[in-house]
Amino acid sequence: MASVGSHTQQALAKDSIVSSASSMSVNVSEKKVSSRTLTVPGESQRDIVSPGSQSNAGNKDLDAARLGSKKQLASVSGHQSVGRMASGISIESSSESAERKDRIRVRSMTFVPSTAEPSTLDSANTPTAGAVPSEDHTDLGPETSRFVRDRLSFKETRQLMGCFVFIIKEIDKDILLRWWRSCIERERHSHLWKENEPRSMSSTLTHLLAFFDALRTSLQVFQYGGKASVMAQASRSAMMKAQLEQAYIPKSANRPASVSLSSALRTRKSSSNLGPLIETSRNTESRIKLSANMGTEITLVVLDLLELFIANFRENLEENTGDNALMKRVFSIIITLLEVNQSQLALTHIFASLRSFIHKFSPALFQGGQEYCAELCYQILMKCNSCVRHIRSDACVSFYLLMRCSFEFVEGSFLRVHLQSIVALSQIIADGHLAAGQDFLRRSINSIESFTALDRSTSSQFPVEVKDLTGRLRNVLHATSEMKKHEDDPEVFLELRYILAKSYSSAAQLRQTWLHSMAVLHQQNGNFSEAAHCYIHMAGIVAGYLKFKGSHKNGVADFHRIAPNVIKEESAMKEDWIDPTINVYSEDDYIDLLEESLLWLEKAERYEVMVELFKLLQPYYDQRRQYESLASSFNMLSAACAKVVEVKKTKRRLLGTYFRVAFFGELFGNDNGIHYIYKEPKVTRLADISLRLMELYGRKFGSENVSIIQESNTVDPVDLDFEKAYIQVTYVTPYFSESELEARITDFERNNDMRRFVFEAPFTKGGKNRGDVREQWIHKTILTTANTFPYVKKRITIVEEENFDLTPIEVAIEQLSSKLAELTEAINRSPPDKTNLQRVLQGVVSVTVNAGPLAYGKAFLREPELSESPENHIKMLRAVFSDLLEQCGLALELNARIIESDQLLYHEDLMQKYDILARELSELLDPNVRSTEAYVLPLAGEDD
Helix, strand or coil: CCCCCCHHHHHHHHHHHHHHHHHCCCCHHHHCCCHHHHHCCCCCCCCCCCCCCCCHHHHHHHHHHHHHHHHHHHHCCHHHHHHHHHHHHHCCCCCCHHHCHHHCCCCCCCCCCCCCCCCCCCECCCCCCCCCCCCCHHHCCHHHHHHHHHCCCHHHHHHHHHHHHHHHHHCCHHHHHHHHHHHHHHHHHHCCCCCCCHHHCCHHHHHHHHHHHHHHHHHHHCCCCCHHHHHHHHHHHHHHHHHHHHHHCCCECCECCCCCHHHHHHHCHHHCCHHHHHHHHCCHHHHHHHHHHHHHHHHHHHHHHHHHHHHHCHHHHHHHHHCCHHHHHHHHHHHHHHHCCCEHHHHHHHHHHHHHHHHHCHHHHHCCCCHHHHHHHHHHHHHHCCCCHHHHHHHHHHHHHHHHHHHHHHCCCCHHHHHHHHHHHHHHHHCCCCCCCCHHHHHHHHHHHHHHHHCCCCCCHHHHHHHHHHHHHHHHHHHHHHHHHCCCCHHHHHHHHHHHHHHCCCCHHHHHHHHHHHHHHHHHHCCHHHHHHHHHHHHHHHHHHHHHHCCCCCHHHHHCCCCHHHHHHCCCCCHHHCCCCCCCCCHHHHHHHHHHHHHHHHHCCCHHHHHHHHHHHHHHHHHHCCHHHHHHHHHHHHHHHHHHHHHHHHCCCCCCEEEEEEEECHHHHHHCCCEEEEEECCCCCHHHHHHHHHHHHHHHHCHHHEEEECCCCCCCHHHCCCCCEEEEEEEEEECCCHHHHHHCCCCCHHHCCEEEEEEEEEECCCCCCCCCCCCCEEEEEEEEEEEEECCCCCEEEEEEEEEEEECHHHHHHHHHHHHHHHHHHHHHCCCCCHHHHHHHHHHHHCCCCCCCHHHHHHHHCCCCHHHHCCHHHHHHHHHHHHHHHHHHHHHHHHHHHHCCHHHHHHHHHHHHHHHHHHHHHHHHHCCCCCCCCCCCCCCCCCCC
């Protein structure tokens, strides 16, 4: 292991590459492929004649073409001809770095599984082994796709790339070196080295960059697509041949109709170059081998050129710690070599070259921008999941070397590799590359960890760091496998992602990766409040990071009025997990996340929180003088405030319904015996969530093994069948103390930032649930959750439970107080809601209601209950009755003003019922008072 990166090994690797490239059986010169074969109309883009099927005429034509090419190169400047060719292929290419924002990768090819692999090829890619590359030219990558779309088809590009690679393989390497050196020297004098604006570069460097783009394109268009691809193209060729037969050789009286184009061509096979091509199309096996070997040959030619350039221009690549146009192009080719389908032979040499690259350019990988390290981690981990043992072994050695070089370069830590490895694995999972399984990747992780026992030349701290990383990688894989089991359970699926995010609370990038994945899932499921809070938490992470870097004053403390959970969870960032060599986040990232949060808060109808977020955004707009953003933000703020006024009047905003859900039974695994609060959208009935959970777990465990517990009482697991699954669902409402209610005035304040909920169960001492008001008790349960709602997930674990009983008189006081609050709200509503007002009035003044105010008064304000009840309870009950009668009078006055003439009789009926209620209660409230004048209102039409 210690000698992996030595100069001797590098030299041997390079010699091996060169010798392998020169000895490949598909060497274009040894094959003597006819140049006319590449341009025959109607043939597929991979119709290259197999060995032994060439005519002498074809051989002579190829020799003449080769001699002509060499003469032309000798007569003119060789580097100019190559430069013109390269620039003609992808002169319109653009910077790759701008297209890698947020690690959203544009894959170079689109694949579908093939049926089989040739016996001579060991495919490297596990899920896409032997895949068929799409012929859609938009799949050729960001640089080449525009050119192909505007200028050439896929077939034409492939033919042109074949000619290009043949020329650069045969050309004298001294000519290439002189041309490369000339381009770089001229660019040095122009002082335009960084690739910030490609159009401002000198034409010489533009041609050189285009040369590398052409190499990358050749790798993409010549990658092996599998047996199915070759067979499909052969079938298309046969179909096109039949169409040509019908179009160009019509039937005639002198030739029978059964004579085909093939028969006619066979009669003049010796005098036509189409004969060998048709014979070759029938030899599918040869075509498969040729396609596979051609891809390997192209790879080795490109790799040989890449090694040649690195060996001669290493100093140029190292400028600005790798942040230059040449390094970006060279690195893009390395990534493409790892991305496209490769043979085992090619990958052996690619990994040898990669290990040499890691040794040579440690500053660019571990001190410069993190993009290089991130891409390498992603691609190497992808190869660690290969089904081919030899490829996995090469990938493991390369990954171990990457960690070790980082540890030695940074002097005691490979933090960047650690962070980017976790991010890369998370991205691999999100991209679906582990859908087929993760066994091979687990084996690779074990192999990487075992290398530390064999490597005696490193610090004692290095094995500890490696073990920590491999342990975290295994945790990610374990959580992923659990996610696979619970894909149909949205709450559990998000819970597992939350566990991963929480495990990286001290590592900003890793936590943000999983929070973002949760936000995407919430968006897909329509949970807009939760999606918004995921972005708010991400903004809190960035705020904490910027405070650590000294560019933010308060950090997460700014979110105390927006989301208290942010302060609780996003303050755990550790200095040890912050890479001092790079700036992971900037103010722009912070602003982007706040703006994204606003969009989802608006969809969630949480307009009041938007107002608080605007307070964080506007100082940045002011400081940057972004008046357009200020105008847009003020317009959005105005709309949000208008919405707040509207929903206050209409009372039609529904912010969620909450249920206590408890699981019992060993079938639930870790959830057995756990109680949660579930947040359901808008108005969800108890029957709806019960049915949803019944169907969900019925599919998992069998409907006969799942039962819903209807009662809300405490469940004793001993009384249950442990082999079955039981779900207890109970409707709960937010609970606030008296002081909290005084502070939380609006409906929104009473439906936001809450973590205590209550439900009640009526009972009597006789064992029945319901009874007379003198016997009716209520058992109340107050539940406290670990976090406040809304949160980054829909369900939160219950961490505390408080139980107490209300006596019958306390039940009466609570019920009357509830009626009083409801009546007061109906009176104060603007504009008045006549229907709601009359509904509440009817429930209060109707003497026929069994548990109405009069029933409570007769039950507790008469003997013997009057003397048996606590004095303070009697005073509270009388005070509530007095306030209730007073509010009833105000409500009747309001009703008289807003009703139409057709409701006069209904209003008179309410007045009469109120008169009866007031007369009856007046004696109970004060036995000395026999007159009810204080409570009786004049009926409609009477004089005051």
